[in-house]
Amino acid sequence: MGEEILINFTPMETRVAVIENGMLQEVYIERVDKKGIVGNIYKGKVVRVLPGMQAAFVDIGLERAAFIHVADLLPNGVAAGEERTAPEPGIATLLREGQSLVVQVTKDPIGTKGARLTTHLSIPSRYLVFMPESDHIGISQRIEGEEERLRLREVVAQALAEDENLGGGFILRTVSEGVDAREIRSDITFLVRMWGRVQERMKTAKAPQVIYEDLPLHMRTLRDMAYPEVERVRIDSRETFQAASEFVSSLVPEITDRLEYYPGERPIFDLYNVEEEIQKGLGRKVELKSGGYVIFDQTEAMTTVDVNTGAYVGHRNLEETIFKTNLEAATSISRQLRLRNLGGIIIIDFIDMEDPEHRRQVLRTLERGLEKDHVKSKVTGVSDLGLVEMTRKRTRESLEQLLCEPCPQCQGRGSIKTPETVCYEIFREILREARAYNTDTYLVLAAQSVVDRLLDEESDRVADLEEFIGKTVRFQVEPHYTPEQFDVVLR
Secondary structure, eight states, rough: OOEEEEEOOSSSSSEEOOOOOOEEEEEEEETBBBBOOTOOOEEEEEEEETTTTTTEEEEEESSSSSEGGGGGGGOTTTTTOOOOSSSSHHHHHHOOTTTEEEEEEEEEOBBTTEEEEESSSOOOOOSEEEETTOOEEEOOOOOOOHHHHHHHHHHHHHHHHHOOOOOEEEEEOGGGTTOOOOOOOOOOOHHHHHHHHHHHHHOOOSEEEEEEOOOOOOHHHHTTOOOOOOOEEEEEEEHHHHHHHHHHHOOOOGGGGGEEEOOOOSSSGGGHHHHHHHHHHEEEEEEEESSSSSEEOOOSSSSEEEEEEEOOOOOOHHHHHHHHHHHHHHHHHHHHHHHHTTOOOEEEOOOOOOOHHHHHHHHHHHHHTTTOOOOEEEEEEEEEOOOOEEEEEEOOOHHHHHHHOTTTTTTTTTOOOOHHHHHHHHHHHHHHHHHHHOEEEEEEOOOHHHHHHHHHHTHHHHHHHHHHTTTTEEEEOOTOOOTOEEEEEOO
């Protein structure tokens, strides 16, 4: 079984699932009131320049100001994609507060961080990415045939040479492999015209204002992800299917016969247990078929992945057990990174292996699994501590950040204090109050589990405390209190 793409549309949100060999590999979610803005072009206003960080904050009309680093600014005389030969100038010489600036979003706002910006503008189409400020012709690294790479480069170069009105640089995308020269030229013409409209809006727009918006999720999916290996694209909304059919017939005609409307009574995401896999993707622990398991811990700085044998005891010896667990974990990790959309620095702690050949095979299995990833990643190898270090480009929120929020009880720690710990905190607070104020009675307001422990296991200590301070302590359950919350009231 090859690849399938499922598109689930509701008035509130659009969800896209990428299925490979019957298993969910990636999921994309776009909500009406929280659309992704990567690729959008804005006319913004510089609100703060930070020379110490060589960066600036730019107001593009969002809740939080966006961030741009000096390396993402396009100085005069340097085209996008070119390497600078001279040192980067200071940010203060390039920007000033109140200045208008045309920028493009490269990363969505994530957590407390604003969007990341660049002035290296680009506009994508089906086969190409247009870079108006460059004259570079690049080709996707996924296109490996040298003859095909040369052919594609010549098609673009010839089109630019024949029409002096065509300018800028282009990157040929993976789906351009084997495509007729006429279709690529048509894409070039479309992109140049689109850029002309963007330029017109630049002249009249007032900061902060959006100048160019990328397509909605389901259209982007058809444009960017309908590779030749995708057998079919199923859509469960008739209106969305009709709009997609019109879009495909004009821009991506080669996938017209792969587009299907799904009218079934059973929800489309239930076909391959997508809902269940999404729920698993929100958990810390991923069970392996062998009995081992993998733990994912996502923090603001990095994601750590820990592999354990769990209930798997193997059949031969310890080294073989560890090797098989690590192999299975490597395959699972490469899939989970895509499913959870984990980005940034990722540290993987495989179980220690003595055999260098085993370590090589596990690392190769991980790299082979990442080859199918649409997001750029880089495995740097094994550190001196035996940890696999890698990075994965982060452009949008992870699945957890998109669907979840910090727990109000533990504030995102992932654990809460035991009732015993809270009881002892209450005792210390009563002692502090007794030294500071003179009263006859103390009333403790706390959660049910804490009051139950105070009246049962800690009752002897409560009696000792009352005798020590010479006051009465009473307890009252507050049903709306979290397990860690309490108040000591003077009566």
